[in-house]
Amino acid sequence: MFEYDIHRLRSAELVRRxxxxxxxxxxxxxxxxxxxxxxxxxxxxxxxxxPFRRHRFARAA
Structure with a gap:
């Protein structure tokens, strides 16, 4: 029974971690x-x- 309790405690600790x-x-x-x-x-x-937006008017030369 003692080993089963240790197993349950260890299992619960692993789940918490x-x-x-x-x-x-x-x-x-x-x-x-x-x-x-x-x-x-x-x-x-x-x-x-x-940066890809075009201007409304073309540039003047």
């Missing part, structure tokens, strides 16, 4: 996504025109 590791990966992934979104928002706010 796996949950903590999973949560840590999710946090890292969320932080990366937030930084990526912030960079996109900052880049979009800085440039008002697309």
């Amino acid at each position: 796996a949950d903590e590791a999973r949560l840590a990966r999710e946090v890292v992934r969320a932080r990366r996504a937030a930084r990526r979104d912030a960079r996109r928002a900052a880049a979009g706010a800085e440039s008002h025109t697309s």
